[in-house]
Amino acid sequence: MSAISYTDAPVRVRDDLVASHRRAWERLARPGTWWSGSERVAMAAEVRNAAGCPFCRERKAALSPHVVSGSHASLGALSDAAVEVIHQVTADPARVSKAWFEKCQAGGLSDAHYVEMIGVIVTVVSIDSFCRGIGVPAPPLPAPEPGEPTRRRPSAARPERAWVPMIPASDARGEEADLWARSRTGNVIRALSLVPDEVRGLKDLSATHYLSMDEMMDLRRGKGTLNRSQVELIAGRVSALNECFY
Numbered sequence: 001m002s003a004i005s006y007t008d009a010p011v012r013v014r015d016d017l018v019a020s021h022r023r024a025w026e027r028l029a030r031p032g033t034w035w036s037g038s039e040r041v042a043m044a045a046e047v048r049n050a051a052g053c054p055f056c057r058e059r060k061a062a063l064s065p066h067v068v069s070g071s072h073a074s075l076g077a078l079s080d081a082a083v084e085v086i087h088q089v090t091a092d093p094a095r096v097s098k099a100w101f102e103k104c105q106a107g108g109l110s111d112a113h114y115v116e117m118i119g120v121i122v123t124v125v126s127i128d129s130f131c132r133g134i135g136v137p138a139p140p141l142p143a144p145e146p147g148e149p150t151r152r153r154p155s156a157a158r159p160e161r162a163w164v165p166m167i168p169a170s171d172a173r174g175e176e177a178d179l180w181a182r183s184r185t186g187n188v189i190r191a192l193s194l195v196p197d198e199v200r201g202l203k204d205l206s207a208t209h210y211l212s213m214d215e216m217m218d219l220r221r222g223k224g225t226l227n228r229s230q231v232e233l234i235a236g237r238v239s240a241l242n243e244c245f246y
Helices: 015-029 037-050 054-061 080-091 098-106 111-134 196-209 213-217 228-241
Strands: none
Touching: 015 037, 015 111, 015 196, 037 080, 037 111, 054 080, 080 098, 080 111, 098 111, 111 196
């Protein structure tokens, strides 16, 4: 059972938000496609740890993160390559590059391991940022569940313009047929499709934090009491504050 509850929040939190956060925490604890439940929870802990990393602060203040030498203040549960991805994406996402990604791969991370890790980072940052925004403590991390990763790589995924293979918008079929309806989706969603469960998780959170894919395609749709212009103004500002290079 998830420990997430916002009953003590200073503002009322919609029931669908509470439910989606609980589902996200349950997914976080389960074995994934390429990482175990213990590794996924360790990644979540490292995301939170990155905020206090002196090396990250020094690199972020530098003209280029690559001119600063040193090492991350990690929790010690993950490989150096995994810690580098978590800290860089969490602390300085605007300056990730393809050369940096390829260096992480050379350090032992496959493209699929990397994609699943990005999904975990997005989950934790999204929920922790929500809690900070409404003035409540971030929820405790869940206890990891036992089991092995499925290690299933979708056969339809292939190289395109992204750094990692993706499932084409027109070719989500079989076990991936639920990823997007009517061959319509955004590349920011497709970017995780090498690990389909991370697409499902992002879609679940996005539908409550922002808009579902169908709502996004209908420019007349807002969210709750906000009209579409207000939704996009807030979304654009949040994106800028998070230094989203996409």
